[in-house]
Amino acid sequence: MKRxxxxxxxxxxxxxxxVKADILAVATSVFAESGFSGARIDEIIRRTKSSxxxxxxxxxxxxxxxxxxxxxxxxxxxKGEGQLDLQALPPLDAxxxxxxxxxxxxxxxxxxxxxxxxxxxxxxxxxxxxxxxxKLNSQIITGLEELCRxxxxxxxxxxxxxxxxxxxxxxxxxxxxxxxxxxFSHLYGDDLFTDAGQERLRARLVSMVLDAVRAS
Amino acid sequence: MKRxxxxxxxxxxxxxxxVKADILAVATSVFAESGFSGARIDEIIRRTKSSxxxxxxxxxxxxxxxxxxxxxxxxxxxKGEGQLDLQALPPLDAxxxxxxxxxxxxxxxxxxxxxxxxxxxxxxxxxxxxxxxxKLNSQIITGLEELCRxxxxxxxxxxxxxxxxxxxxxxxxxxxxxxxxxxFSHLYGDDLFTDAGQERLRARLVSMVLDAVRAS
DNA sequence: TGACAAATTAACCTTTTGGTACATTCTGTT
DNA sequence: AACAGAATGTACCAAAAGGTTAATTTGTCA
Numbered sequence: 001m002k003r004x005x006x007x008x009x010x011x012x013x014x015x016x017x018x019v020k021a022d023i024l025a026v027a028t029s030v031f032a033e034s035g036f037s038g039a040r041i042d043e044i045i046r047r048t049k050s051s052x053x054x055x056x057x058x059x060x061x062x063x064x065x066x067x068x069x070x071x072x073x074x075x076x077x078x079k080g081e082g083q084l085d086l087q088a089l090p091p092l093d094a095x096x097x098x099x100x101x102x103x104x105x106x107x108x109x110x111x112x113x114x115x116x117x118x119x120x121x122x123x124x125x126x127x128x129x130x131x132x133x134x135k136l137n138s139q140i141i142t143g144l145e146e147l148c149r150x151x152x153x154x155x156x157x158x159x160x161x162x163x164x165x166x167x168x169x170x171x172x173x174x175x176x177x178x179x180x181x182x183x184f185s186h187l188y189g190d191d192l193f194t195d196a197g198q199e200r201l202r203a204r205l206v207s208m209v210l211d212a213v214r215a216s
Numbered sequence: 217m218k219r220x221x222x223x224x225x226x227x228x229x230x231x232x233x234x235v236k237a238d239i240l241a242v243a244t245s246v247f248a249e250s251g252f253s254g255a256r257i258d259e260i261i262r263r264t265k266s267s268x269x270x271x272x273x274x275x276x277x278x279x280x281x282x283x284x285x286x287x288x289x290x291x292x293x294x295k296g297e298g299q300l301d302l303q304a305l306p307p308l309d310a311x312x313x314x315x316x317x318x319x320x321x322x323x324x325x326x327x328x329x330x331x332x333x334x335x336x337x338x339x340x341x342x343x344x345x346x347x348x349x350x351k352l353n354s355q356i357i358t359g360l361e362e363l364c365r366x367x368x369x370x371x372x373x374x375x376x377x378x379x380x381x382x383x384x385x386x387x388x389x390x391x392x393x394x395x396x397x398x399x400f401s402h403l404y405g406d407d408l409f410t411d412a413g414q415e416r417l418r419a420r421l422v423s424m425v426l427d428a429v430r431a432s
Numbered sequence: 433t434g435a436c437a438a439a440t441t442a443a444c445c446t447t448t449t450g451g452t453a454c455a456t457t458c459t460g461t462t
Numbered sequence: 463a464a465c466a467g468a469a470t471g472t473a474c475c476a477a478a479a480g481g482t483t484a485a486t487t488t489g490t491c492a
Binding site: 114 | 252330332336380
């Protein structure tokens with residue numbers, strides 16, 4: 001239903017990377033919006049400049065596409081954290097910065113969190129297919145290990161802090177804030193999801209995390 | 217493939233409540249297992265003693281069935297909390313008990329948490345259809361308000377504690393522990409999901425929540 | 433006991449949906 | 463310029479999936 005009266009009837013450029021990126025971007029939105037099973041291949045191609053054929057050409061099938069979408073989501077999430085340069089700050093400050101940043105970053109990128117939530121609904125089966133995702137995610141842990149070592153050495157951190165537990169705690173806060181917003185705000189109002197409410201939650205997260213690691 | 221050589225060829229008892237309960241129980245499992253869109257009506261009836269028609273007879277359509285399943289899940293979750301009798305304990309102890317109980321209860325009932333997560337993927341649209349769920353959930357907040365009032369009056373709670381924020385915090389911990397287990401344990405190992413790990417997380421939750429409310 | 437409503441079964445239907453076959457165009461290489 | 467292989471568009475398909483129709487059985491009450 002579009003264009004070209006005078007133009008040539010058929011003409012297209014080859015652009016594999018562009019097509020792949022386009023599909024991936026659209027698929028990210030559609031999967032995040034409707035879940036894996038709820039997402040429709042036809043809906044994805046409709047929003048794309050390409051044709052259905054290309055999805056199967058480049059990604060194999062719906063699961064393959066979802067796996068790539070998920071991979072890209074994890075990559076961007078961890079990439080953000082990686083740029084924080086936590087080594088430059090005193091341990092307690094660095095931890096505070098990490099927690100606050102994670103809170104904001106997840107809030108600014110709800111699609112990625114939704115994709116991870118969706119992946120959990122499906123028992124992580126696509127994640128298991130990925131080679132690259134586990135590597136990405138080990139970075140955050142080694143970063144926290146380093147941070148804890150410094151804090152313990154310095155005497156500001158408890159001796160028994162657990163980097164993994166720390167990551168778990170921060171994730172729990174920041175992920176829940178996105179993943180359960182719909183039901184929570186419907187049941188209890190959206191006071192906590194206004195800008196002011198979110199600032200309070202972020203402050204709460206930071207102080208809780210700091211309290212949890214601080215030497216007594 | 218069952219029964220009756222010598223028995224009458226066809227014979228069934230009318231049992232509306234039994235049929236409804238059967239369908240609801242099976243649907244709970246199937247929806248929790250596969251999500252809303254991923255769940256198959258045929259799979260549900262297959263595991264049921266009834267026939268497909270009954271789902272539509274009693275629940276209208278797939279969404280109607282899911283709405284009832286979700287309603288039942290919320291009812292059981294809140295029913296547990298309601299039986300805690302928090303008034304009988306000093307505020308700090310009551311809060312600790314609530315947090316620890318919620319942690320355990322969610323852990324023992326992952327299906328309900330999964331259903332809520334699934335509902336969030338679908339933007340809470342089934343929840344909005346329910347009359348009863350919001351009532352159920354207001355109980356926990358009024359309970360916490362009462363608790364906070366006592367704590368503040370007694371001087372053990374900070375003056376500015378927010379019951380809703382408290383509930384949010386406890387929920388975040390306990391829900392994340394279930395809803396993101398698949399991806400988290402795949403990426404970071406399942407140390408935190410062993411019995412010992414879970415006990416540590418529960419202890420962390422309790423101490424964090426207490427620290428957050430305690431007057432300084 | 434007979435009639436009427438409620439409950440239930442079994443077979444069927446329509447649309448949707450993920451996926452494919454096949455033809456066509458583009459582009460780098462010789 | 464011609465060939466080969468990669469990239470893309472179009473039309474199509476078979477199966478799955480939600481939902482429905484129609485007929486049968488069971489319970490109830492006058």
